[in-house]
Amino acid sequence: QAKELGRNNFQFFTPSMNIKTLQRLKTENNLRHALERKEFHVHYQPQIEVSTGRILGVEALVRWQHPTTGMISPAEFIPIAENTGLIIPIGEYVLREACTQNKAWQEAGFPPMRMAVNISGRQFQQQTLVQTVENVLRETGLEPHWLELEITESVAMQDVEFTNRMLLELRKMGISIAIDDFGTGYSSLNYLKRLPIDKIKIDRSFIGDITIDPDDASIVKTIILLAHNLKLKVIAEGVETIEQFEFLKAQNCDELQGYLFSKPLPKNDLHQLLTKNNS
Numbered sequence: 001q002a003k004e005l006g007r008n009n010f011q012f013f014t015p016s017m018n019i020k021t022l023q024r025l026k027t028e029n030n031l032r033h034a035l036e037r038k039e040f041h042v043h044y045q046p047q048i049e050v051s052t053g054r055i056l057g058v059e060a061l062v063r064w065q066h067p068t069t070g071m072i073s074p075a076e077f078i079p080i081a082e083n084t085g086l087i088i089p090i091g092e093y094v095l096r097e098a099c100t101q102n103k104a105w106q107e108a109g110f111p112p113m114r115m116a117v118n119i120s121g122r123q124f125q126q127q128t129l130v131q132t133v134e135n136v137l138r139e140t141g142l143e144p145h146w147l148e149l150e151i152t153e154s155v156a157m158q159d160v161e162f163t164n165r166m167l168l169e170l171r172k173m174g175i176s177i178a179i180d181d182f183g184t185g186y187s188s189l190n191y192l193k194r195l196p197i198d199k200i201k202i203d204r205s206f207i208g209d210i211t212i213d214p215d216d217a218s219i220v221k222t223i224i225l226l227a228h229n230l231k232l233k234v235i236a237e238g239v240e241t242i243e244q245f246e247f248l249k250a251q252n253c254d255e256l257q258g259y260l261f262s263k264p265l266p267k268n269d270l271h272q273l274l275t276k277n278n279s
Ligand code: C2E
Pocket: 045, 060, 061, 062, 073, 074, 075, 078, 091, 094, 118, 119, 120, 150, 180, 181, 204, 237, 238, 239, 240, 257, 258, 259, 260, 264
């Protein structure tokens, strides 16, 4: 036992570990001030209807522009924000910003579109989420059916009874629900069938190789059939090539999102894209 402890201690004090720990503490500390210093921005990535090429909606994706470190990826800071609870105010900021922006685009005369906003596990577990969403919709004047919340498959499956109750309340408001990163968690089909959801987002890890890997191709085909049988819409994320697009079109996938059409864009760039699209 002593030997084991000793080994663990030794591992703890490796220089690389120290640097990682320090970096994490630094990020955590910076994160605490980032909101008040207005370092967060929201980018928007179009979601395209496969059959028409129309922009049906956009997904809001948070960006952190630190004055000295530069752009910090959500993959790096969202987990830290989750652990520290800072995701609650950050998430509320993104929601409010995204709804405000969507309403502004509608008022500028663009055809109304859906705004998809990611909700983390910690946010989803908060009983106050329903109230927060209600408040933001009221304050921004965005009609609820133009808002979609994305919850990952693994968060949704953590406590299915709780998920069911939360989603029912959220949907009563008139907003829609998408299951994000689908295929990476462990959904019981029986639960999936019972959840009050509108859409499944196929994780991009299945899309990258669909035209070369027969296993990925059959998984994607099966998910699309499953979703349609359950009367759900299905969107593929991470679509980067024409070949992937053709495959998804042949399989009747409803929507797609990915670099092939557009990267996530700052609001002004998306505004320009919408202007081009509608002229
Ligand atoms: P996600 O919700 O699954 O978002 C999709 C991610 O895929 C985004 O990464 C997007 O930039 C990236 N992506 C889109 N199309 C392509 C493509 O064609 N190829 C490749 N390689 N990537 C593509 P991003 O913006 O770095 O966000 C990563 C994750 O961070 C998101 O995954 C989401 O889980 C989380 N996240 C981002 N913004 C928020 C937020 O406001 N709140 C919460 N709770 N999580 C967020």
